[in-house]
Amino acid sequence: MAREIMYRDALREAIDEEMARDKTVFIIGEGIAERGGSYKVTEGLLDKYGPKRVRDTPIAEAGMIGVGVGAAIAGARPIVEILYIDFAMLGMDMIVNQAAKFRLMTGGDGRVPFIMRTQGGTGGGVAAQHSQSLEAMFYHIPGLKVVMPSTPSDAKGLLKYALRQPDPVMFLEHKHLYMTKGMVPDGEHIIAFGKGDIKRPGKDVTVIAWSNMVPRTLEAAEKLAAEGIEVEVIDPRTLVPLDKEMILTSVAKTNRAVIVQEAVRRGGVASDIASIIQEEAFYHLDAPIEIVAGLNIPIPFNLELEKASVPQVDDIVAAVKRSLHAKPVAIAAE
Amino acid sequence: MARPILMPQVGQDLTEGKVTAILVKPGDKVKKGDIVAEVESEKAVFEVEAFETGTILDIRYKVGDTAVVLEPLMMVGEEGEKLEAVPAPAAEAFSGEDAQAIVETAREPIASPAVETAHVTETAYLKTGTGGSSPLARRLAVSAGLDIAAIPGTGPKGAVVKQDVIAYQRSRSAETASVVAFRGSASQPSSAAGSGVLKTLQSGTGDPVLFIHGFGGELSAWRPFLSHLGITNPIIAIDLPAHGAAAGAAADSFDDLVGAVRNTLRTQDIGRLHLVGHSLGAAVATAIAGGGDLDVRSLTLIAPAGLGPKINGDYFAGFLSSASETVLKAWLDLLVHDPADLPGVLVRATLAGREGTAMAQNQARLAAGIVSGNTQLFSVRDALGRFGGPARIIVGREDRIVPPDQAEAVPPHVALHRLAQVGHLPQLEAAPLVGRLVAQTIRSAG
Numbered sequence: 001m002a003r004e005i006m007y008r009d010a011l012r013e014a015i016d017e018e019m020a021r022d023k024t025v026f027i028i029g030e031g032i033a034e035r036g037g038s039y040k041v042t043e044g045l046l047d048k049y050g051p052k053r054v055r056d057t058p059i060a061e062a063g064m065i066g067v068g069v070g071a072a073i074a075g076a077r078p079i080v081e082i083l084y085i086d087f088a089m090l091g092m093d094m095i096v097n098q099a100a101k102f103r104l105m106t107g108g109d110g111r112v113p114f115i116m117r118t119q120g121g122t123g124g125g126v127a128a129q130h131s132q133s134l135e136a137m138f139y140h141i142p143g144l145k146v147v148m149p150s151t152p153s154d155a156k157g158l159l160k161y162a163l164r165q166p167d168p169v170m171f172l173e174h175k176h177l178y179m180t181k182g183m184v185p186d187g188e189h190i191i192a193f194g195k196g197d198i199k200r201p202g203k204d205v206t207v208i209a210w211s212n213m214v215p216r217t218l219e220a221a222e223k224l225a226a227e228g229i230e231v232e233v234i235d236p237r238t239l240v241p242l243d244k245e246m247i248l249t250s251v252a253k254t255n256r257a258v259i260v261q262e263a264v265r266r267g268g269v270a271s272d273i274a275s276i277i278q279e280e281a282f283y284h285l286d287a288p289i290e291i292v293a294g295l296n297i298p299i300p301f302n303l304e305l306e307k308a309s310v311p312q313v314d315d316i317v318a319a320v321k322r323s324l325h326a327k328p329v330a331i332a333a334e
Numbered sequence: 335m336a337r338p339i340l341m342p343q344v345g346q347d348l349t350e351g352k353v354t355a356i357l358v359k360p361g362d363k364v365k366k367g368d369i370v371a372e373v374e375s376e377k378a379v380f381e382v383e384a385f386e387t388g389t390i391l392d393i394r395y396k397v398g399d400t401a402v403v404l405e406p407l408m409m410v411g412e413e414g415e416k417l418e419a420v421p422a423p424a425a426e427a428f429s430g431e432d433a434q435a436i437v438e439t440a441r442e443p444i445a446s447p448a449v450e451t452a453h454v455t456e457t458a459y460l461k462t463g464t465g466g467s468s469p470l471a472r473r474l475a476v477s478a479g480l481d482i483a484a485i486p487g488t489g490p491k492g493a494v495v496k497q498d499v500i501a502y503q504r505s506r507s508a509e510t511a512s513v514v515a516f517r518g519s520a521s522q523p524s525s526a527a528g529s530g531v532l533k534t535l536q537s538g539t540g541d542p543v544l545f546i547h548g549f550g551g552e553l554s555a556w557r558p559f560l561s562h563l564g565i566t567n568p569i570i571a572i573d574l575p576a577h578g579a580a581a582g583a584a585a586d587s588f589d590d591l592v593g594a595v596r597n598t599l600r601t602q603d604i605g606r607l608h609l610v611g612h613s614l615g616a617a618v619a620t621a622i623a624g625g626g627d628l629d630v631r632s633l634t635l636i637a638p639a640g641l642g643p644k645i646n647g648d649y650f651a652g653f654l655s656s657a658s659e660t661v662l663k664a665w666l667d668l669l670v671h672d673p674a675d676l677p678g679v680l681v682r683a684t685l686a687g688r689e690g691t692a693m694a695q696n697q698a699r700l701a702a703g704i705v706s707g708n709t710q711l712f713s714v715r716d717a718l719g720r721f722g723g724p725a726r727i728i729v730g731r732e733d734r735i736v737p738p739d740q741a742e743a744v745p746p747h748v749a750l751h752r753l754a755q756v757g758h759l760p761q762l763e764a765a766p767l768v769g770r771l772v773a774q775t776i777r778s779a780g
Contacts, residue, residue: 245658252685255470255496283682286470286496287489325489 001186008178010152011041011117014159015079019049022077025163026053028064029081029117038083039119039178065091065116069099069168072114077163084130085120085172092137099168100143111166117159119173121212121262122299122310126175131299131306133211133263138170139239139272145169145193146239150214152182154237157191165193174212196243198250202230205320206250208273209260210235213311217260220316231320239269247273248281255286256323262310265293290319336391336417338406339370339384350402351375353395362390364410371407382407389413467494474499477687478579479533479554480506500690530598531579535560536569541606541631543776545571546595548613548639549704550653550684550697552578559761562769565776567608572598574615576696581687584696587703588640588712592621596628605629608776612636612761613736614704617714623725624717631779633725634772637733637758640714642740647708649735650701654694659685671732671757719745724778728768730756 005013019025026049027042033056036043046054057064061082068080082088088095099112122131138146145167149155155173162169199214200221209217214235221231232250236243251257257277259270274289292311300306341351355372364370364384371382388410395401395408409417467475467482471494475482482494485502489495533553535545543565545556553571560569575583575594585591595618599607606629611619617640623630639645649668656662663681667673688694704711718725725748729738735758741750751771756763 249658252689255468282469283473283686284470286468325495 002183010156018163027079061090082118123176127301128298148211193238194241196236196246200233202232205256258290336411341401530572538568540567542568543608546611546615581691581693620714624720
């Protein structure tokens, strides 16, 4: 059986279940204890697990991340909640030079099961320092797992898996998704890293999207379906490790790939996925790979400009049509 | 009058090469035989000679550039001579077969590139289909034996895309229906077998040599091997039902295959020929040779099936069920002694060939009719005994598909070559030697 719950509730369930199961799991962050977190993910956990395992911190991200990485090395399973991914930049040395490297530099003896939960993306005009999509910064660093769930079910299953595996995980949520609802299975629900999910099957064009671009792509797919274009929407769910097999299999079927990311285009994960597709599925491509991405600019405060700076449904629709050489009718008739 | 020094064609499939050295500069005097440049193909560096005495007037490329085969590398002429307009690309820019394809389709003009460009090499680049066509379209065209340059493009800027190749293929198969044999004549009214598709790979003189591929193969796989033959006979090859261009045709048994080849030959009025077959195709060749109705001049069997009961049934099951490159490669590796010999493209091409066709379905259907577990359901041992002409069998000692020892007990007039460190694909793994042996068999028929 399954229940329909919100993304934030699914995250809370995962943390709650794993804290009950494993005494080494603890969570720290700004306003996460008494206030229950800015997005209400940790609501009620203080009462249940006490102030030693659910702890408020000062506004000091470098310190919080350092504490988390150190505790993980020492054998605990810390979750550090960073209010905005933009602020995680303060802890980059601990993440990039310590957490990501420790396993290698100890010959595999030292493991760092450090979970950084944070959220990114645009939504509601919170301006340039609170709206970025920075997954590429972590994607670039070998040694880090990068997880970007788009649904309540994926959020719960992946967070539970993160809390049972041994490596540093950048668990990147999206501010737009916390209040979205979806079905989550009852009972133990765990999703291993590296397995993508086909959010909508189709035969004409493969569209790869993650995080908040998944619902947006599904909306585009709905519009395209009305025109007879069947889009296959693939959500890799984890960018590292990446489910290449699923992407390449789909591209081999559709001969077309569109990649949608909210992050700025330059140096993005979409470009890297495009390079994988062209290298490994070149002779399956019947059209150039399309990338729909954010503009190479800081996110503007003005709501209209914010909207214009990241992919919208119509942008995705247009890219899919370009990849079909704008002759969808002929293709559909094949 | 200035004349070009062309980028040479080395190797059949080479369409371009990298310029690694330019040994002259404009104004230099050269004489016939002087080395003027070095160019590089995938595997080798070779030298370009001046073909006549003169003065270098113009050099079209610089070191590091990629030059198109049979396009001018540089111009040579009289000292002080003014260059006229760049000459059109040489008509011989295509191999015989390609040229033929273009002639055949000349009524459909090649879509001209939308972007006007003065640079001759770029124009040629587009013309040869490596610019104005999608990778998928190019691959489909190659596997269908079509010249992409002859296919009208309807994609962006006139690019040839998948749809165009399919439409072109359909229009061609409609036109050539009369020369493609469709089984279904009165003699076999109940048979479900389809047709084979014949293609000329080399024109020439004398009796034609027909190449028949094995299970899961296709006629284009012979192309790289042909350069090792050195014969002047016409070379034709067939796609068996359920394979290659005949992927849509079904065959349920070994006899269906033999019947399809016979009918295809009959429709083409070919009654006298040499046969070369690989594996299952070798068995088909043997059955035809032993039939006595056609004048088979010689028979070369490469890793033949049908000489004993055993076969690696796991391979068939694995090959047919592989849906990913990793899995398929694991099975295809069994074909060769050294996996390094297996062309990477084979894996992808095999998977791709199954797309959008009934190939996988038809091959599974055929497999069910010719193999049961690890047993071959057909034998051509008697047929081989009946064939009295020059016959030669070539097997790899390390063959993991058809046990090579089954070829031991062949009739004494049949030559047997057992190649060490070779698996099921001698024509790939020991191409020069196998090429020589095939040529010897053909020549020995006089």
